[in-house]
Structure formats: C-alpha cells, structure tokens
Amino acid sequence: MQAVDGVDLDLFPGEIHALVGENGAGKSTLAAIAYGAVRPDAGTVEAIGTVGLVHQHFKLIERLRVWENVLLNREPRRGLAIDVEAARERVRRLGEEYGLRVDPDAVVETLPVGIKQRVELLRELDREPAVLLLDEPTASLAPGEIASFFGTIAGLAGRGTAILVVTHKLAEVIAYADRVTVMRAGAVVAHHRTSDTTAAEIAREMVGGEVPALAARAEVAPRALFEARGLSAQAGSSLIVDASFALGAGEIVGVAGIEGNGQSALADALAGVAPFTGTMTLAGTPLRSDEGPAARIARGIHVIPQDRRSEALVLDWNVRDNAVLGRQRQIPFARYGEAAREIIERFDVRPPDSDAIVGMLSGGNQQKIVVGRALAGAPVLVVAYQPTRGIDIGAAILVQSRLIEARNAGAGVLLISFELDEIFACADRVLVLAQGRIAGEFSRDGIDRGRIGSLMAGNA
C-alpha cells in the first residue's frame, strides 16, 4: 500500500489550509514530501520560496542552547568563529517580531513544552519561509493557548505566508482554517472550504463511513480500590507533586492534561519504574516505593506504556513472545502459545499469526497486543497511558471499548490521555493535571470543558 498515492495539493499565500486524516492516512508523509525531506517516487513538488516545517515531535537538540538550535547551520560568523553576541541578538529580534519571546541562552531541555515549540517555530521563521508546514502543532498546547497560537499563525498568513496545518483536531480545523483536504489510506478523498462543511462530515470522510460505536458502559457502583495521598514522583523531567486521588474498582478515572505536566511521573510511579514519596494504597495494602515493576504486576497493576515501540514491545520477536511479556512468570512456558492466541482473537490482531514478527505489524495491531496483554489475567488496576496514540480510528475504538469492558467487569482504570475527547468519551470521573498537581476533579455529569481547559493551562 502506498503511503501517499496520487495526491494533488495546492497552497496559496495568505491562506490556512488544513490537512486531515486518520493515523496512517499519509498526512505526515505528505508534509515531509512537501518539505523536501522525503523524495516522492512520482510527481513533483514546486514551491515559490523556502518551505519550513515545524515537526510534531520537535527537532530540537535538547542539550544545546536556544540560539544554537534556532541558528544551527546558519550561524553568524566572525572570522572562523561563531559571533555569539550577534546570534543572541538575532534570536531576540526574531522573538520580538513574531511575538514569540524566548531567552536565547536557555538550554532547550530546561524549557517547558510550549516554549520549546516557540523555539521550533523561530527556527523555521528565521528562514523567512514562503510556505510553512505545521505537523500537529496544538498537540502540546492548552485549550486556552490554541486560540493565541492560531492568532500568531493568522498573522503569518496575513504577511503572505502559505500555511499548511496537519492535524486531526477537527474542531480547530472548522474554527481556524480556510480550506481543508481530507486524506484516507494515502489518497485525497475530499476537499472543502471549511465554511461549507462540518466536523462530522469530515470525520465520516476520514473513516470512510460511520465511526464505529464505543462499547456500552454498564451501571456499576464503584467500590474502594486505590488511593493516592500526597503522591510525589519524578521520571526524567516529568514531575508530579503532592497528588491525592482515589480510583474505585469498576470506574474509569481520566487524567486530563497537556503533555509534560507530570503524566509520565504518575504512570511510572504506578508502574514501579519511578520511586515516589507519599502513599499509594491498593486494596488496603500500601505500595512500596522500592518495589519495582515485578511486584506491581504481581499485585495486579498492569500498565499500558506511552511508547509501545520502545517501552512495551520487543520488535524483533514474534507475536507469541510479545503477548506474554509482563506475565512471563505467571504463565507456564508451555502455555505461552495458548495465551497469545487468546489475545489475538479477542483483540482482532492482524495478521492472526503467532509467529508474525511484531515489528512488521501496523501501529494499531501492535497496540492491540500491548492492550490485550495488559487486560489479560484479570488485572485489578489498569493504567492506560495514551492507549490510542498513533493508531487508526477502528483500532482506537476497539481499545477504548475493551477498557470500558474491563471497567464493567470490575477493574479500576486510570486513563491518562492528552486527547480530551477520549477522556470525555470513556471516563466516569476526570482529574486535571497541570504543572504536576491535580488542579481539579469533575464527575462525568459535571464536565465543564471551559473550566477544564482553563485548569489545564495552569489557571486556577
């Protein structure tokens, strides 16, 4: 299957053009081709002027300074050396001009995510691009910041830049873009002026039919299961401070927040990978900070990690061996095949072959294996960290449905996600995580999108 197949795309100066599609539809590949990073097998790319690309996962060098990143390979010189003062000055002026102020001397890894995005933008803007491509630019922004971000972008468009925003956030597309192109399975399937269409129509075009339905939520009265009190933990640069919350058996608690506000610390503390202070109690017995993942798994705490490729799967191994990873000691060696087949069936892993090499499977099928094994063996508490990241809608709905079914069956599910829609669809209660603290708690009936967005941005 082609990643991109026979696509025509025109961008005009002064316009914000949205490119939408499911994960795997080809949007990011198309953007890379437009930028020139990837050479197409057929067809042409023409641009009048430079093309800039702001990547979804920033291409910033963490241990270098802001000015070093912004001016990399275009450094002002004095003789054979770099003119550092000129470099600093240039970054300052650039920031003033576009309203994206940053300290030129700051080391990038110390910066919060939103500021890092400014650095990424500045790097491209310094080249005065005629065309600016933005890949999922609002993924790391608080709802409140999104409006001001698009304000900046509209300003750029006003100066004559042609803007392409690759995104899956349809509400933003309708609100801020002028035109939208919809991709599915590598091809363009629709094209609209955003004033002429709706988010629902675009969603149908993205999926090629009706979006499958989520599993039904059973009437369950949650029982006491898990409590965290004064939980503080650190995982790399992710920090959670003095968090107190409860999670019952038979309920899904969603943890809403922008990436980089302590989610990894929370997940890793529960997984046994990060030490913590404060208390965590499961079914009356406290968890110990020095226990390690094996003890947590033995207690029935199963974690779906954020990054399946590097944290959950052995890409060189086959499906069978991956399907038992995490329970390799609980299942007798001779029964590994059986356990794997159960997961393949229940989660519709394709191809349904225990000997297939996992690295060759699509992201959606890889994730099904990870989720499948986390839900196997009757876990007591499931920590699902971005369980539908980077997978197509069909697989995403399946994963979310299985989580709901686990909740119906009496497990407690902590759903940590950067996608508010996912949380609203699945959660019984919602916690908001901002700057490492729990900023608010909402029941399913009392969800207030505006208030949640405001809390996520760090406003009280």
Next chain:
Amino acid sequence: MNAALAAIAAVLALTLVKATPLIYAALGGVLSERSGVINIGLEGIMIAGAFTSVAVSGATGSPVAGALAGIAAGALLAAVLAFGATRLGVDQIVAGTGLNIAALAAAAFGIVLVYHQPGASREVPGFGRGGELTLIALAFATAVLLHIVLQRTPWGLHVRACGEDPSAAEAAGIDALRTRFIAVVTGGAIASLGGVYLSLAELDLYSDGMTAGRGFIALAAVIFGRWTPLGATGAALFFGFFSALQFALQRTGVPSELMQALPYAAAVVALAGFAGRVRAPAADGVPYVRH
C-alpha cells in the same frame, strides 16, 4: 631533601611522557564520540601509527616523514570504521574490536614482511629530545585547539549537534553522516600521533604489542573527562601518573605486575565512580540511518 624533590620531579616528568600517547588517543576519542561515533579501535589506530611511522622512517631516514605516514595510516583505519559506522550503520563496538585485532595482526605481519624477523622491527631514526618535547607540547596544544573548535566554531557546533541528535541536525540542513565521517577520521589522525610518539619518540622501533592497551585506557579517559578535550587531557594525565608511579616504584619491593596493573585498575575504579553519573552525547554509539 634534594633527593626527594628530584624523585618527585622525575615522576612528574615521567607522567608527561606516559600521558602524552594517552592524550592523543583520548582527544581522538573525544572528537569521534562528540560526533556520535564510539571508536573502540583507538588501540588499533595507535598500532597503525606506531608501525607505519617506524617503517617509513626506516625507509626514508626521516622521522618526520614517518610521523606523517603514521598519521595517514591512523586516518585510513579510522576511515574504515567511519565508513562502516555512517554509511552502513554497523555496530560500532564490534567493528572497533575487529579493527584492533586486524591492526595488531597486520602490524605483526608487516614486521615479518619488512624486516624478515618476527616480534620487533629494527631501530630506525627517531625523534630526539627536541622532537619528543615538541610532540608533548603539541598534545596539549591540540587539546586546547580541539576545545576551541568544538565550542566556538560552526563546524564544532555541527559536530556536537550530530552527536546529540543527528536527525535534528539533518533537519537544519547538516549532513550528519559526512560530519561524523570527518570527525572520526580527524580523530583517528590525532590518535595515531599517540602511536607515533610511542615508537619514534620513546623507543625508536616498533615491537609487537607495544601499545599494551593504551588505546583502551584512553577510552576510559574520555568518559572520565566527560567527553571534553580538556577533561580527557586531565584524565590522561591522571592515568599517566599511575604509569609513572609504577616505574618509580619498580626499585621497591612491590611486585612489578601489580604495579603494571595500576593504571588499568585505576581505569576500572574510575568507571565505577564516574560512569553512571555523567552523560555521553545523546546519540553516542547509535547509528544514524536516513529514512
């Protein structure tokens, strides 16, 4: 009292002598690793430098010609590793290990071919006192120069970028593979001077195994020196000091083998004390493959 001072002075002087080959090798290692390529083959490169410089000096009568030839040989060996690491994305440690074995064998083979006797070459014109002092001073000068290049020049910044995140460097238009290649080859040229010093400045000949693992101690010096030129030089001096100490204590009753083991043991202890707490360049040792 004067005897004690003289003894201390002698040890310090010997420290410089013992440290110089380590400094060259470590600087070569620093440059390579800052660009993202681990060069385990430093030992083999030193051997290449040592042998080639002796062979050419013997043939031409000029130690300077020998030194230049030694540098060329070291750069060539480094180029093999660099090619494998950048164009082919091979496992750098495995390749470096193979390089060491091959270089040692090639030199031994070379001795038999050129001198028709196994084990060691004949004596050749070497650097006298003046040349030896020049090479020592040059080592320190190279350290300072490398520091300036890495911190203050565009190329140095590009090298550091490639060592931290080659895909980000490429996003900025830098050819990460070519930058790494040049860094590794240049590093090899510098490291081979360590071998040249050993053969032409100290002994005026080449013998099997004369590098005795110095290339590996240099790797420890790179870590110990936190992947900086000045730090690695300091670490090399530290290890050189232990070598000098071993020499000075030879006359005492302490068994020679235990003394000889001192620098290597110091390296192991340094690893334990330092390794986990310092950070290598983020992409160090990770092959960069363009998609």
Next chain:
Amino acid sequence: MTLRGFLRGRTFRDLAVVTVLVFGVGSVAMLLAHVSPIDGFGALFDGAFGTPEEFAETLVQTTNLLFPALGIAVAFRAGLFNIGAEGQLILGGFAAGWLGAAVPLPAFVALPMVLAAGALAGGIWGAIPGFLRARFAANEVIATLMLNVIAFLLATYLVNGPLALAGAGPSETPTLPHAAQLPDLLTGSRLTWAFVIALALALFLRWLLFRTIFGYELRAAGDAPEAAKRAGIDLGRTALVAMSISGAIAGLGGATIVSGELHRFNTGLSPGYGFIAIAVALVGSLDPLWIVAAAFAFGVLQSGGIAMQAEAGVPRDVVSLVTGLVIIALAGRRVVAARRTT
C-alpha cells in the same frame, strides 16, 4: 530455521562475505609473503585435515574456541559485550592448574573440582564487570578490556610469587596429577573429552536460552531493555548473572585447556582465544548450535594456520588479520540492541 529461510537470510549472506574475506585477503597476504595462495591454502587445509592426528588437533582448536564463544554469546544475548573472555579464560585456567597441583584431592572428585574451580574463577572475573554495569551503569566494554590485562598480570604475579608451587617452570604450575587430567579422546593427540563437554554445553545453552523462562527474560533484557524492565525483569540482576555465566563458561574453557591439553597452567595458554571467539560468536549468529559450526571453521584456520606457517612460510598473523576483518564485516548484524548504559 528452514533451509530455504537460511539460504535467503542474512546468515547465508554473512557466511558468503566471510568466505570471500578468508580466501580473498588470505590470498593477498600470501602473495605479499611470496607464497602462492594455492600452496598457502593447501598447507592450511592439509594441516587441518591431513591425518587423523591433525584433524584431532583441529578439533582441539575448535574446543578451545567453542567455550569462550558460547560464553560471549550468552552475554551478547543479554545485551552485554564480554570482551573479557580472554582474561576469564586465563584465570579459569590458573585456578584449575593451581588447585589440581596444590591441593591433594580424592581421585574421583579431582577432575570435577578442577573444572569447577576454573568455572568459578572465570565466573567471578565476569561478575566484576557485571556488577559494575548493574550497580554503576559502567561501560562493560572498557571494564572487560581492562580486566583482561589485569587478569594476565594477576595470574603471572600469583603463579611466580605467592602461589608458586615447587616443581614448576617460570610462569607455570607443576604437572597435574593424573586424576585431574581430562581423558583423551584420541590417544596420541591432544584431543580430550573437553570436546564432548563443549558440545554438551552448546546443547544445554540452546535449551536454556530458548526453552526456559530464564532464557526468555535474558533475551528480553538484551533485545528491548526498557520493555523488559517494565515487564518486571530486573536488568541489573540480569547483567550480573549473564556476565557471571559468560565468565564461568570462558573460565571452564581455560580449565579444560589446562586439564586436557597442557596438563598444567601456563600464562601463555591462550593465543588470543578470547578475542577470536568474538568472531566465532558473531559468525554463529549468537546461536549455540551454529556457533559449534563456526568454532569448527575457525578451528580449521587456527590449526591449519600453524601448519601454514611451518610448511609454507606464511606468518600465522594472516589468520588473526582475517579474523579481525571478519569481525568488522559482521558488525553489520545489529548484534546488541541497546548500547547506552543508562
């Protein structure tokens, strides 16, 4: 692995590369030494296979390479570089040679104890870098390289100094009592039951690595350390155990050289087996059964190389040179998934 899969796979391609290197570079080197490749390779293969005694000697070299190669493979599978097999082998040999000669042991335990001593000494010497890696995230490559040198110096010091025994030459232990010697497989040759032990060990390791939970966890730690950690596998403990086993196997190899071939310990007992074994492990794709075949191939080169030098006048270093080039050529197989010591 099926035959078709083998022919299409990287293993076949790598073997082809190795063969080209051996014959190509070997021929060039021979020509440089003014020897025709036909004479050179002829002497090599004749020396390896010519007579039953010569073939037995080839098997001796195979055995000596097989032990450290199996040890290195176990470490590789756990994601660790054991470049210290040479040092582990030397100390294993020393422990065996010293124990057998210094301590009067009852006849029926002498041999097992001597071999066990070798394994224990090698295991401890492997545990050191394993511990440093587990506890301090220290780079085991450098640690094992350093420990190689220290091992040789330590053994030399001990055998000539505090642990010196009467009736021995310099840097040697005295001849082992008969009960501590491995019985011959072919009388009149140096081939002993060490060969059988090595083969049995290969079979055992294949089972251990691929048919047990222990092997599953060890390979997971090597192939995907972060995923393994989150699956409850203790990476530090795996590193320590894997390096200890690796060292023990190499040490056992040293012990068999002492007990079977030389009947005494000598600091020169290994012409670099621990390094050549790296090539053997790689050519064998880290699979114990293929490693047996690879060890045989390199055994041919080793024993043939001696004859080649004696009969055709080609320095043995050519064999080492080719070995080094083979290692470089096979570095393309991404052997160890994770390199960084975090």
